[in-house]
Amino acid sequence: MKKKIIMRNIKFPDYVFPSVPAPPQVQELEERLQCCRNKMIVHGLSHLIVYGDREHFANLMYLVHFDPRFEEALLIMSVEKLAPLILVGNEGEGHLGVSPLFQAGKLRCERFQTFSLMSQPRDTSRSLETILREEGITDKSKVGVVGWKYFISGELKDTQHASDIPSYLMDILRSLVASANLTNATDLLISPEYGMRSFVSPSEIAFFEYANVLGSESVKRVLKNLQIGKTDFEVMQSAGYTGFPLSCYMTIKSSGNQNYGLSSPVGAKLCLGQPCSISIAHWGSNVCRAGWLAADINDLPTIAKGYISEFVAPYLEALYEWFRNLRIGVTGGSLYQLIENLLPYDKFNVYLNPGHLIHLDEWTTSPIYKGSTNKILSGMYIQSDIIPRSPVYGSSRMEDGFIIADQLLRQKLMELYPAVYERCMSRRKFMEELGFELPEEVLPLSNLAGMVVPFFLQCNCVMSFV
DSSP, X not given: OOOOEEXXXXXXXXXXXXXXXXXXXXXHHHHHHHHHHHHHHHTTOSEEEEEEESSSOHHHHHHHSXXXXXXXXXXXXXSSSOOOEEEEOTTTGGGGGGOHHHHTTOSEEEXXXXXXXXXXXXXXXXXXXXXXXXXXXXXXXXXXXXXXXXXXXXXXXXXGGOOOSOHHHXXXXXXXXXXXXXXXXXXXXXXXXXXXGGSOOHHHHHHHHHHHHHHHHHHHXXXXXXXXXXXXXXXXXXXXXXXXXXXXXXXXXXXXXTTXXXXXXXXXXXXXXXXXXXXXXXXXXXXXXXXXXXXXGXXXXXXXXXXXXXXXXXXXXXXXXXXXXXXXXXXXXXXXXXXXXXXXXXXXXXXXXXXXXXXXXXXXXXXXSTTOOOBOOTTOEEEOOOOOOBTTTBOOEEEOEEEEXXXXXXXXXXXXXXXHHHHHHHHHHHHHXXXXXXXXXXXXXXXXXXXXXXXXXXXXXXXXXX
C-alpha cells in the first residue's frame, strides 16, 4: 500500500449516545447453559466447576450473570438439565439478585462461608465435600474445571490436569474424583476455535458498544483537557467516570511513570515534549491512545523529530493493511506475519499479539499469533491492540473494539438493535473518510475508531490517507 499520509484537522463525529443496555434475558442465559452442556457432552464431562473471584469474574458473569465482588464463587453444573448451583460467601448472597436466572428461580444457591472475608461468620456452611457429593460428583465422575487460563503443550508437565483455581479447591476435588477424570476445561469458554465467549450475540454487541462509547468518550475528554503543568490526577478527573465497572485500572503514562507499563496516575505534572498514553477499560472494552504531549513536531526533542515519518506513518500503513485483511476465513497466523513484515521488531518492538479477543475481561485469548491456523470467524470481538514501542519515538496507538459479523449476524443486529447497527455503519463511514478500507464484516464500536492522534495537545489533528 502506497497511499499518501497527511495530518488532518477534523471535527470529532457526533454519534447519538447509546441507551444503557439491559442485562441478558433469562432465555439467552438458558441457551448459554445448554450450549455449555452440549460442549460438556462432546468433551465427555459429567460436571463442570466454574470458579470466579473479583478479578476473574467473566466466565461466571457470562453463564449466569453474577460477578463476585469481595469474595469468591463457584458454579457447579451437571450435564443433566438441572438448575446449576452457585456457592457464594456471606456478602455474595445479597448480590445474587443481579442474576436474571436467580430471580427466575433457575439458579440454585448456597452459602459457603469459606468464600467469605477473614473473621466474618463462617460456622453455618456445609463442607464442600458434602455439597459436591450431593451434586452427584463421585470417583466415577468426569469433571471439568474452569478457571482463568488453560495451558498449552510444553509450558507445564501435565497441562490437561493443571488448573489455576485455588489449590484448596483442587485438593478437595482430587479427594473425590480420580485424577485422570479431573481436567482443565477453561477452553470450553475461551478457546479461539470453539470457546463460547469467543463468539458474541447481538445483545452482547449492544453491551460492548455501550462500553466502548463510555471509554472512547472518556479518553476524548481527557485529550481535550490535557494541560502542561497539571498533574496526571487532575487531567484524569476530566474522564468523567460514571461508575460503570472497570475491567482493569485506568492508566496514564507521563513524566512521573514513563518507564512503567500499565501505571495508574501518580500525581506527576505533565511536561511538554514527553510521550504520553491514556487507557480506560470498562467491562467489555479498552480504549487507548498513545502519542506525545506536544502541539506539533516542534515540541518534540531533536532526536524524536522523525516521529511522524519514521514511526507513526509506518504504524498507520500497518493498521490499514491489518484492517483490510481482517476478513472471515483469514488465519491469525497471516495477520501476525503481516504486522511482523510491516513493523519489523528491531525498530517497532511489537512483542504482544497484534490483535486479540476481548469480552467482559480485557483479554480472553487470541487467534493471532505466530503460525496460528485459527481463522477469523463471524461473532469474534477483536481488539485492535497493536503496540509499537521505541526508546526514541515512544509509541502510537489506536486501540478500540471491533466486531466481526457475517451477513446473518449483521441482519440480526439490525433487527434487534437498529440504533447500534446504524452507529456502527456511521463509524465505518468515518473510518473510510480517513482512508481506511474495511471489509463488510467489520463493525467499529468505539467513537474514536479510525483516529490516530500523534500530538495530544492538538487532539483534533489526526492521521489520514489521501
